[in-house]
Amino acid sequence: MNDKIISLRMERQCFTNKANEDEYIKLYRDTQPGQNVYWNGFGQPPTLTFRGDFDDIEFNRERQLDRRLLKGRFSGGNLGWIVPEDMELFAGLYRKPLTKTTHEQLQVLELIETAGPFTIQQIKEETGMLVKQITQILHRLQEAFLVYEDQYDGEWDRGWYRFAEMFPEVDPNKYTRLRSLKIVLQRFAYRIVWFDTAMAKSFYKLPEKEIKLAVNELVTEGILAVSEAGYMLTSDARLLENYEPKKMNFVYAIHRNDFIYKAHEHVLKETIKGMTEDLDYDHEPLQYLLIDGEFHGASVGHFRNGPYDLNDIVCDLPDAMNRKDEIVEAVRTVNYGKMPLRFMGKEL
Numbered sequence: 001m002n003d004k005i006i007s008l009r010m011e012r013q014c015f016t017n018k019a020n021e022d023e024y025i026k027l028y029r030d031t032q033p034g035q036n037v038y039w040n041g042f043g044q045p046p047t048l049t050f051r052g053d054f055d056d057i058e059f060n061r062e063r064q065l066d067r068r069l070l071k072g073r074f075s076g077g078n079l080g081w082i083v084p085e086d087m088e089l090f091a092g093l094y095r096k097p098l099t100k101t102t103h104e105q106l107q108v109l110e111l112i113e114t115a116g117p118f119t120i121q122q123i124k125e126e127t128g129m130l131v132k133q134i135t136q137i138l139h140r141l142q143e144a145f146l147v148y149e150d151q152y153d154g155e156w157d158r159g160w161y162r163f164a165e166m167f168p169e170v171d172p173n174k175y176t177r178l179r180s181l182k183i184v185l186q187r188f189a190y191r192i193v194w195f196d197t198a199m200a201k202s203f204y205k206l207p208e209k210e211i212k213l214a215v216n217e218l219v220t221e222g223i224l225a226v227s228e229a230g231y232m233l234t235s236d237a238r239l240l241e242n243y244e245p246k247k248m249n250f251v252y253a254i255h256r257n258d259f260i261y262k263a264h265e266h267v268l269k270e271t272i273k274g275m276t277e278d279l280d281y282d283h284e285p286l287q288y289l290l291i292d293g294e295f296h297g298a299s300v301g302h303f304r305n306g307p308y309d310l311n312d313i314v315c316d317l318p319d320a321m322n323r324k325d326e327i328v329e330a331v332r333t334v335n336y337g338k339m340p341l342r343f344m345g346k347e348l
Contacts, residue, residue: 002194006293007245008236009193013260015293016246018053027051030187031259033080033090034060034069038256039303043151045069046081048259049334050252064152071151073143076205087167089183092175093204096143104129108137112147117159145172181206181214186223189233192263196230202266203259251323251330253287253299261288264295272298275314279345282311287334289315289327296320299331299340310340320344 010016019027027048028034034046045060046069052059060081063069069081074094082090098105104127111126112118118126123134138160141147148166151158163172175183181204188200197215201208215231218224225234232240254261261268268288275297276283282302289297297315301308313331317323324343331340342348 002240003245004240004243005194005232007248008240008243009191010248010293011246012191012193014048014051015250015252015290016248019051020053021059024048024052024054024056024059027191028060029083029086030191032082032086032184033072033074033078034082035078035080035257038258039308040255049255067152071149072145073139075203077139077143078205087170088172088174089180091145091170091172092177092180093184093206094143095145095172096140098140098144098146102137104133105137105140108134109141109146112160113162116165117150117161119159123160177206177210178214178217181211182218185211185214185218186233188263189224189231189236191259193236194227194230194232195263198266199230199263203263248292250290250292251326252290253330253334254290254295255287255334256285260290261295268295268298271295271316272300272314275316276300279312282309283314286310287331289313289330291315291317291323291327297327299335301340307338308335310335310338312342312345313340315344 014023014027031048034048036044036046037049045057045064047057047060060069064081068083070084070087071079071081072090074080074082074090107127108123111123120131120134120138123129124131127134138147138149142149145163148161148163149158150161150166184204185200188203189195192199197208197211200211204211215224219226219231222234224231225237227237272285279300283300284302285298285300286303286308287299288295296317297313299310299313301311310331313327315327320327321344328340328343328348332338339348
């Protein structure tokens with residue numbers, strides 16, 4: 001890919017110049033919904049690892065406590081955290097209205113609407129339903145933006161509220177899907193610089209045909225410009241004409257909930273298969289290697305509660321052995337100091 005695009009992407013992602021709190025807040029908004037580190041325990045705040053010049057997990061923990069970050073079910077029904085002022089925007093993007101309601105769904109909803117908030121345990125006591133059944137119902141009501149789970153800390157015992165009670169000023173019908181997409185795709189384009197519709201689908205988990213419709217309207221309006229087989233902001237197309245790419249020299253081990261991984265997930269899954277299919281030990285990708293602005297491999301092994309099994313590091317850099325120490329250290333850093341067993345198949 002064009003060196004200019006990669007360099008500007010790393011700038012916009014705050015990998016090359018770390019973000020202060022104000023810059024981080026803008027970056028977080030543009031890369032919503034935020035998620036915590038993949039496979040990293042219950043109740044952890046979301047993070048944009050390696051971007052801030054401060055501890056962003058603690059910063060986001062404070063934002064959760066102050067309800068400056070709100071929890072919901074968004075892309076693909078996954079949990080994520082958004083800023084309150086974007087609740088209507090993300091309702092337009094992800095709300096799945098209840099069409100065929102069950103008796104049990106109505107029972108739980110009526111309970112919360114008339115006498116809530118309730119914890120799951122309290123709903124069990126009131127209805128006699130199983131916790132598993134209640135949880136599934138609440139998740140579906142959550143996707144419909146009918147209930148809200150008030151998780152402002154890492155505790156298990158959380159209250160479920162009527163959505164309209166928690167957010168009386170929010171109109172879940174304010175934005176159509178198309179209008180919401182046109183807004184978030186401009187933010188996505190700013191932070192990723194160049195993208196195609198498969199990348200947007202990979203991150204937002206929405207039908208590609210809807211993304212293409214939104215992109216085509218943005219192109220017609222002159223906001224996006226066609227660039228090779230993808231798109232970028234028209235303003236960036238002009239900016240890049242005289243842009244000087246920055247020299248980059250870094251290795252980051254990126255977790256699988258990270259914004260930049262998610263935008264490339266569809267490609268990276270296939271790439272890593274070709275690099276690991278002949279390994280005769282556990283080789284699930286644990287973290288992906290972002291080297292000088294591009295992905296070039298992964299740490300592989302097995303996820304566990306506790307330290308992961310770090311069985312190997314695979315890498316497709318031509319000079320991978322020359323950067324072995326740097327790559328191993330990047331993996332060790334995000335695995336609490338644990339050393340991988342191998343590098344490129346050779347025992348360490």
